[in-house]
Amino acid sequence: MSTPPRRFPIRALLVVLALGAGAVLFLLWHTQGSARPAPALVRPGATEQSTESLAELEQAEPDARESRSALQVATPDEIEEALARSDRGDLHVLTESAFLARLGSLGVRGGTGAFERIHGQKAELGAVFVLVTDGENNVVPGARVFLDPATPEALASHVGSGSYSDAVRSATSDASGVALFSNVDPIEHLLAVEHTSYLTRFFGTLLPVAGERTFVEAELEKAVDTIAGTVRTENGTPLSGVMVSASHYTEGGVPFVSTMLTQNDGRFELGVVTGSENVVVARKFGFADARLEHVRAGTKDQRITMEPADTVRVSGFVTKGTSMDPVTAFRVDGKPFQDAGGRFQVERNVQAAPQVLLFEAPGYDSRTVSVTLDTPRDLDLGQVSLFGKRELNGIVLLDDGDGNLAPIEAANVSVASDTGWSASQVTAADGLFSFRDVVAEEVTLSASAAGTGRYQSQVQLQGDAPTYVEVRLSPGTWRAAGRVLDDETGDPIEGAGVEVVERPYLTALTDASGSFELTGIPIQSFSLRASHSGYSDATSPMLDAGDGEASWEARLKASGLRFRLLAAGAPVPAGVRVTLWKRIQPTLAAALAAQQSIDSYRFFAQTDAKGEVTFDVEDGDWYVQVEAYRLDPMLVRANSQAAQWITLDLPGVTRLDGTIRYADGSPVASTSLWLHSGDQDYSTMSLFHTDALGNYRIPNLGPHPYALSIVKSVADQSAQHVIEFVGSGASTQRFDVTFPPLTSSIHGRLTDENGVGKPGVWIGVEYLDAPHRSILAGWVGTDAAGNFLVPRLEPGRHIVRTAWTAEETVFSDIVTLAAGEDREVNLVAPNVPGLHITGTMIASDGGPLGGNFVFATDADGHQNGNYFSRMDWGYTGSFDCGGLRPSTYQLTLTAMGCMKQTRTVGLASSVNGLVIPMVREGTN
Numbered sequence: 008m009s010t011p012p013r014r015f016p017i018r019a020l021l022v023v024l025a026l027g028a029g030a031v032l033f034l035l036w037h038t039q040g041s042a043r044p045a046p047a048l049v050r051p052g053a054t055e056q057s058t059e060s061l062a063e064l065e066q067a068e069p070d071a072r073e074s075r076s077a078l079q080v081a082t083p084d085e086i087e088e089a090l091a092r093s094d095r096g097d098l099h100v101l102t103e104s105a106f107l108a109r110l111g112s113l114g115v116r117g118g119t120g121a122f123e124r125i126h127g128q129k130a131e132l133g134a135v136f137v138l139v140t141d142g143e144n145n146v147v148p149g150a151r152v153f154l155d156p157a158t159p160e161a162l163a164s165h166v167g168s169g170s171y172s173d174a175v176r177s178a179t180s181d182a183s184g185v186a187l188f189s190n191v192d193p194i195e196h197l198l199a200v201e202h203t204s205y206l207t208r209f210f211g212t213l214l215p216v217a218g219e220r221t222f223v224e225a226e227l228e229k230a231v232d233t234i235a236g237t238v239r240t241e242n243g244t245p246l247s248g249v250m251v252s253a254s255h256y257t258e259g260g261v262p263f264v265s266t267m268l269t270q271n272d273g274r275f276e277l278g279v280v281t282g283s284e285n286v287v288v289a290r291k292f293g294f295a296d297a298r299l300e301h302v303r304a305g306t307k308d309q310r311i312t313m314e315p316a317d318t319v320r321v322s323g324f325v326t327k328g329t330s331m332d333p334v335t336a337f338r339v340d341g342k343p344f345q346d347a348g349g350r351f352q353v354e355r356n357v358q359a360a361p362q363v364l365l366f367e368a369p370g371y372d373s374r375t376v377s378v379t380l381d382t383p384r385d386l387d388l389g390q391v392s393l394f395g396k397r398e399l400n401g402i403v404l405l406d407d408g409d410g411n412l413a414p415i416e417a418a419n420v421s422v423a424s425d426t427g428w429s430a431s432q433v434t435a436a437d438g439l440f441s442f443r444d445v446v447a448e449e450v451t452l453s454a455s456a457a458g459t460g461r462y463q464s465q466v467q468l469q470g471d472a473p474t475y476v477e478v479r480l481s482p483g484t485w486r487a488a489g490r491v492l493d494d495e496t497g498d499p500i501e502g503a504g505v506e507v508v509e510r511p512y513l514t515a516l517t518d519a520s521g522s523f524e525l526t527g528i529p530i531q532s533f534s535l536r537a538s539h540s541g542y543s544d545a546t547s548p549m550l551d552a553g554d555g556e557a558s559w560e561a562r563l564k565a566s567g568l569r570f571r572l573l574a575a576g577a578p579v580p581a582g583v584r585v586t587l588w589k590r591i592q593p594t595l596a597a598a599l600a601a602q603q604s605i606d607s608y609r610f611f612a613q614t615d616a617k618g619e620v621t622f623d624v625e626d627g628d629w630y631v632q633v634e635a636y637r638l639d640p641m642l643v644r645a646n647s648q649a650a651q652w653i654t655l656d657l658p659g660v661t662r663l664d665g666t667i668r669y670a671d672g673s674p675v676a677s678t679s680l681w682l683h684s685g686d687q688d689y690s691t692m693s694l695f696h697t698d699a700l701g702n703y704r705i706p707n708l709g710p711h712p713y714a715l716s717i718v719k720s721v722a723d724q725s726a727q728h729v730i731e732f733v734g735s736g737a738s739t740q741r742f743d744v745t746f747p748p749l750t751s752s753i754h755g756r757l758t759d760e761n762g763v764g765k766p767g768v769w770i771g772v773e774y775l776d777a778p779h780r781s782i783l784a785g786w787v788g789t790d791a792a793g794n795f796l797v798p799r800l801e802p803g804r805h806i807v808r809t810a811w812t813a814e815e816t817v818f819s820d821i822v823t824l825a826a827g828e829d830r831e832v833n834l835v836a837p838n839v840p841g842l843h844i845t846g847t848m849i850a851s852d853g854g855p856l857g858g859n860f861v862f863a864t865d866a867d868g869h870q871n872g873n874y875f876s877r878m879d880w881g882y883t884g885s886f887d888c889g890g891l892r893p894s895t896y897q898l899t900l901t902a903m904g905c906m907k908q909t910r911t912v913g914l915a916s917s918v919n920g921l922v923i924p925m926v927r928e929g930t931n
Contacts, residue, residue: 099224106222109138113146115183133215135188138224139180139200146184147227150202153177154188157195157212157694193217193582200225201264206280208677212696217582230265230278234302236309237273238289245273246291246313253277253285253302279304282720282798284788287311292354293318300767301788317357319380323388325349325366327395327470328448329425334393337368357383370470371395372446394428396444398473399466403438403454406479414438415480418456419512422466424449454478455512458527483513483527485552487559490521491537494562503539503563508546528552537561541569541621567623568645569652574636574707575660575738578618583635585612585620590628590642590853591882595922598849598882605881609855630854632880633657637692637709639904639927640854658709661734665742667701667717670749674701681716683858690858690903710736714778719749719799727784728801729777749799751824753785753807755832757793764793765836771810773870775821776803783873786810802826806869807834809890815841816890818869841890842914846921848876848884848900856925857903859884863896863912871896904928 101109135154139147155175178186195212205227215221238249252266265277279285283304289297294313302309325334326349333349344351355362359381367373371393378386403418420440421431424447434440445468454462459480468474491503499521507513507528515523525535535547542563550557568587572579589608591597601608612620622629622645630640636659643653667675676699684690692713697703710733717728732742753772757765766789774784784805785797797807807819817836824830844863850856859876872888884902891914898910898921905925912918 099226101222101224103220103222106136106138106224109224110183110185113140113144113184115146115185129190130218131193132190133193133217134220135191135196135213135215136220136222137178137180137186137188137198137200138222139184139186139202139227140224141205141227141229146180146182147202147205148180148182148184150180150184150186150200150205150227151177152180152186152188152225153199153201154191154196154213155199156192157197191215194584198223198225200227202227204229204278206230206278230280232279232281232283232304233276234279234285234287234304234306234309235274235276236306236311238269238275238291238297238311238313239273240294241312241314245269245271246294247271247273249273249275249289249291249294249313251275251277251287251289251311253279253287255280255283255285281305289313292356295356301790303790317383318354319357319383320352320385321355321364321378321380321388322350322352322385323391325351325368325391325393327393329392330448331390334368334371337366337371337393340365355380357381366391366393368393372444394424394446394448395468395470396446397448397468397470399442399445399450399452399468399476400473401440401452401476401478403434403440403456403478403480405456405459406481408481412479415456415459418454418478418480420452420454420478422450422452424451452476452478454480456480456527457513457515457525458482460527460529461510461512481529483529485528485531485533485555485557486524486526487528487533487535487550487552487557488522488524489535489559489561491517491523491539491561491563492521493542494564500539500542500563503537503542503561505535505537505561508534508536533557535559535561537563539563540623541565541567567621568629568631568643569621570619570631571652571654572614572618572620572633572636572657573654574657576656579614579636579657580618581614581616583614583618583633585614585622586610586632586634586880587612587622587624588630588632588640588855589624590630593849593851593853593924595847595849595883597853598847601882608882628853631655632855633659634857634880635659636707637711639857642852642854657707658711659707661708661710661737661740663705663708663732663734663740663742665703665744667697667703668743668745670746672745674699675717675719675746676701678718678720680705680718683714683716684711684903690860690901692858692903708734708740710734715742715744717744719746727774727777729774731778747801748826749801750827751800751802752796752798752829753800753805753822753824753832754794754796754829755807755834757789757795757809757834757836760835760837764791765789766791766793768793768812768836769810770795770797770834771808772797772800773806773808774801774803775806776801783810800824802828807832808869809834809836811873812836812890813841814890815839815892816869816871818867842893843917843919844872844886844888844891844896844898844912844914844921845917845919846886846923848886848902848923848925849882850902850905851924851926852930854927855880855882856884856905857881859886859900859902861886861888861898861900863888863891863898865892865894865896876902900925906930 137152139150141147153171153175155171176188178188180186193215195214198213200208208227234253238246240246247269249269250266251269252264254264265279267275267277269275281304285302287299287302289311291313293316295316297311297313325337326332327334335347335349336345339351339353342353357380361377361379364376364378365373374393376391399422403415404412405415406412415438416434416436418434420434422442423429428446430442432440449465449467452464452466459482462478462480466476491500493500501517501519503517505515505523507525509530513525513528515525517523531553532549532551534549536544538544543566545561545563547559550559570585572583587610591601610622612622614620624645626645629643629645631643632638632640636657638657669675675697678697680695680703682692682705684692695703695705712733714729714731719728728746730744757768759765768789770787770789771783772785784800787795787797789795802824805822805824807822809816814836817834819832819834822830822832848856848859857880861876862873863871865871871891874886874888876884876886893915895913898912900908900923902925905927908923908925
């Protein structure tokens with residue numbers, strides 16, 4: 008795959024939400040339906056039980072072991088077998104027992120909370136437990152673990168800006184090396200691990216399973232190369248306390264970031280990936296950021312000069328919640344403050360972009376405050392409220408009025424604060440509930456259960472100990488019963504929801520006969536509302552339960568779009584995402600408006616256990632898309648007067664397996680593979696990764712031509728190899744790849760017309776023998792003198808060029824490399840601004856576009872201005888092909904699922920505002 012045309016500034020994640028997992032928190036949530044002891048309600052003053060070690064668990068009585076999900080300690084051979092079976096990138100995917108035994112082998116011991124539930128875990132979501140270790144069989148505490156959904160939107164962040172997406176979740180490994188993620192969507196996630204003492208590792212994709220726990224071990228490597236140097240002022244004075252970072256992005260877009268503070272003599276030394284090019288950034292208050300591009304690993308005397316910058320003072324006072332009581336000990340962006348009035352004052356640089364201040368204090372939830380400091384004027388923030396992470400535990404009881412109390416199972420309990428924080432859960436069989444990490448001092452506690460009245464109360468939370476409450480619900484007097492039927496067929500509707508309109512917490516679901524029953528209604532007159540996906544709601548007239556019971560037969564009118572998804576003749580599993588796109592007018596104005604308000608034009612739903620999904624949308628034309636199974640947008644029509652059942656036979660039925668090897672047979676481990684629509688000149692579909700043995704797996708391919716763009720090494724991420732294949736439509740297919748000897752290289756120097764070296768310019772090597780002419784076999788940046796080196800090239804014909812430059816692109820003659828040859832190729836690039844061709848792609852049928860790619864070819868056959876317009880799906884694909892000379896160009900535009908378009912553009916000056924309608928494949 009060629010690199011995105013614009014190298015965005017590398018942006019580290021500003022705030023990491025750290026979740027401290029317990030020593031064996033992987034035990035906290037047990038498989039649904041397994042036996043487990045009911046957790047007791049711990050009251051103040053209760054003593055903790057003695058700690059149980061893993062070895063003690065192994066020796067426990069059989070009944071006790073059974074009550075803990077029948078955990079069995081795996082043998083060392085079983086652990087090795089589980090590690091060998093790993094097929095998810097560089098992760099070791101373990102069974103629960105193997106994970107437990109692995110912890111035991113590392114000396115991890117359990118704690119008293121090991122067998123409590125994960126708080127708020129939802130049955131339809133998964134949990135992921137990540138054990139972080141190093142190559143010397145040690146656990147790694149303090150590692151930052153990231154889970155980022157592998158959706159088109161998330162991949163657009165990885166590839167487009169080189170950062171995590173907004174949906175990323177993070178956790179920090181605890182003292183036992185374990186990081187816990189609860190309530191994880193059952194979709195593929197990209198997993199990465201960072202630690203300042205180790206190389207940042209990208210471990211490929213991980214697929215959590217709904218209702219299950221996934222156990223993995225991620226192994227980090229020590230940095231084996233460094234970048235060292237000094238930071239000084241303009242007059243040569245060493246600067247201490249400067250935050251220096253080196254950032255390097257892999258092809259998957261996951262960052263490696265190494266940071267440290269300079270010493271008194273201004274020196275720094277950063278561990279980096281061997282052979283990598285890094286962006287080095289130095290930051291210190293009172294000085295403008297210094298940024299260096301293309302710093303190679305192994306650089307030992309990098310000099311960084313920092314210039315003074317205007318500063319302002321930001322002040323305020325920190326309080327305990329919304330009260331005026333001060334927090335006397337806290338930190339602002341890591342700087343400690345000790346003040347009886349909670350006052351603080353920090354200096355910040357004046358800059359146009361908003362800045363973020365991080366406030367932290369022991370016992371309080373951290374808080375970020377965004378400030379704009381674009382003028383040299385001091386800023387007083389006033390009061391900054393911090394809220395403690397507090398705990399609220401309780402029990403819900405049924406009070407029959409005669410002094411008898413009984414715990415209520417499945418009662419709904421919710422808490423909310425006046426700051427907008429809220430949470431909810433359902434009580435267990437013992438009536439218990441527990442909210443941890445409550446970010447408030449006072450909450451509104453609400454509770455309800457079928458057949459009872461509603462409870463609501465304000466609860467003041469203790470700051471130094473858990474708060475305990477007892478909630479008593481009283482039974483109602485009246486009841487309602489009836490059936491919910493399909494209005495057209497008269498068939499019963501199973502799973503329909505029925506609620507008391509005046510008491511919406513009183514709800515029931517219909518059974519297979521469509522029957523429902525509501526008990527404990529506290530008012531005599533009420534109305535009922537029935538609803539079900541794919542039907543219009545129905546509301547009863549006011550009912551009178553004067554004789555103790557009211558009855559109602561609800562008849563629901565079918566509505567909406569209903570899809571039944573089949574793959575190879577069988578229903579797809581639950582949790583497959585289906586997207587519905589509203590059809591728009593095929594004009595630029597309509598496309599831009601739809602993209603601007605995308606949430607009003609695009610809707611998501613997931614299949615149920617039958618492989619079915621329903622959308623309640625307005626009448627009109629829509630495009631349905633099942634991206635995971637390669638179904639491009641297909642036009643359907645919604646009619647609210649009648650439901651439409653649409654069966655979709657999905658094309659994605661083939662699983663492609665393979666192994667990527669170097670010429671010597673060694674695996675190409677943890678590298679990236681881009682899957683493209685093979686007949687579309689590089690339209691991007693999905694990103695995949697090899698595991699430690701070089702194996703890869705691509706699911707759900709349809710019978711179609713494809714291309715794989717494979718990164719040849721992690722260190723030289725741009726060195727690409729492109730192959731083409733055809734999906735056969737069989738259930739499985741295998742495609743192994745062995746690279747040719749990567750022994751050739753090209754080095755040289757880029758200068759202007761006066762012979763002056765040009766630093767910081769991207770150099771691309773285009774491999775002419777690749778099936779796709781848009782592929783660059785390598786791209787590197789020039790150093791301070793304009794020198795460059797592109798290693799690990801295949802023998803064959805190449806062209807060296809400047810790439811993604813604001814100035815005119817220049818090309819070498821064709822260079823034919825023999826095996827093992829190192830060729831010198833020098834380029835002269837005059838300082839002449841390049842011309843641009845800009846425009847927007849839209850779909851001619853008013854639907855969405857995916858994976859847009861644009862390039863311009865001049866009269867000599869040279870490709871200019873390669874440009875990824877969009878990496879995800881949307882209504883528009885805006886492009887800007889730059890670095891062009893005056894000439895006549897053939898503009899080639901591709902988009903996923905659309906026919907390739909070409910335009911001839913005569914370029915004497917820049918051409919802006921082209922609108923290119925893309926015609927979908929299969930259109931006459």
